[in-house]
Amino acid sequence: MSAHAYRPRPAQRAASAGVVLGALVLLALLLLPILALLRRGGLAGLAQLGADPELRASLLLTAGTATVATLLTVLLGTPLAWLLARRRLPAGALVSAVVDLPLLVPHPVAGMALLLAFGRATPAGAALATLGLAIVGSATGIVLAMLFVAAPLYVGAAREAIARVDERYESVARTLGDSALRAAWRVTRPLSARGLLAAAVAMWARAASEFGAIVILTYNPKVASVLSYDRFTGAGLDAALPVAAVLVLLALVPLLVLRSLRASVAVGEPAR
């Protein structure tokens, strides 16, 4: 073995420096606006939480509607994710495209599409209205908008979490007497639980931060993102900053939950 220490050539050193520099520029672009926001409005926002009932109400509304949208998606989206992960569906590619489409549609456009499909003048909207679930200017509309834009995140991540569980666990369960659904419930659900929970948290965070689709359907009652926009347009940047800073601080909660869940998913993955 050579006794010489490894010395990268100048071209390699330049390439390494370029990689590091590029990463630093991107990180700065991501971090600087958040830091600036927190510096200007962070403490004021937290102080304002106690004294601003409108801010508290909007945060509660945001958390409540995001939770309902997430629960609905978990209920309806988990079976779909299982089907996409486990079955060769006749139009599987088409179903996947339909699920992914809302991720690619600009969010105000999504709001308009929802208005066209479920507005008061539409049959679906009229049917919902008779059930007391008008979507314009109501929490129902907020839930619908959140579900539309964020459910694809849940279904995609849940599908991956289920696909990571070897199908042969279900095969064994079926030879032991379980139906396909019962095997999925008794075996795949617990084995993919952390991944499903991570998917739900990611969806909740995305739903809670939604603005574009909600503002088209429901300006009032105001979710937190709409409130910060309302204060920015009505009273200027300084008035909007505390609300915006609280939103950023609250976003850290699901982020931390997600990080810890992902770490434990990687460690607790069953042998394949």
Next chain:
Amino acid sequence: MIDVARLGARAGDFALADVSFTLPPGAWGIVLGAACAGKTTLLETIAGVRAATTGRVSLRGADVTTLPPERRGVGIVYQHAFLFPHLSVEENVAYGATDRTWAADVAARLGAAVLNGRRVGALSGGERQVVALARALAPRPDILLLDEPLAAVDPRGRTRLRRELRALQRELSLTVLHVTHDFGEAGTLGDLALLLDAGRLVQAAPPETLFRRPVSAAAAEFLGAENVFAGRVTPLEPGAGDAPGTMLFRAGSLALVGVGDAGDSRDVAHAVIRGEDVVLAREHGGHTSARNTLDGSVSEVVTSGALARVTVDVGDLSLVATITAASVSELDLLPGARVVATIKATAVHLCW
């Protein structure tokens, strides 16, 4: 009984095609084949966890091709056990059991009960397989599909487990289909051996026949035949009626008499001779019934325990004899020693 007719199935890019065989009730079938031969796909298709694309699967005389796995009454044990990691050892064993007493009994007999209380993640490969076997037997299936279930068990445990499995099979009249790479296991356990290659059934026969009379040179080589020669076959002595005659096989300077029919004459044929069918002596003896006597010299002796593998150069070919280590020392067989190899015509298997 497992009755499979023209069965086909797909697993990704791999296709199992046109597999037909019948395993009588209470019989132990062995499935042999190289990696990617379709062994696991065959078991999964019989269990119903993989859909058949063509053909038919009948169990106990009833067509189950379209029945879901939970209605087939078949237990399966995969090579990697696939114990449910979120359940304890006892919960794994009891997963499909209807009779808890029986489940506990079978766990005790197979040696899984001593693992109760252990986390599944902390079990060794062999222990996992023992628990997987108990779990598969706990619902009292009458058909058991085993995919190398003893591969990770230590040799002593394997012998004990094999004996216990055999006893359970007889007690419960289990029909077993067992994938293994262990030819010894195939010989001791199997009533019927199936040889698969590239998704097709190459040969189905009792293990003894499969090993002694493989259908092709490739099958012979896979099954560990020490001597497979390519050459030409011509009739030597005619048979009488259905009784076979003798054939002359030539490969270079080697000429061997084998048993066969005149209709088997081929310009391209193979002679397969198991090493244990070659008898070595230091000099020509008196008259013998063996039709093949070959002079040669020892080129290599490899001893493994009580047995030795002696390679003898015979003309331009090498012949391998499997004899005891004691014979090697009695005959003083060292490289370069002149020997006489004797082979009965019935031990020369001709195939194409």
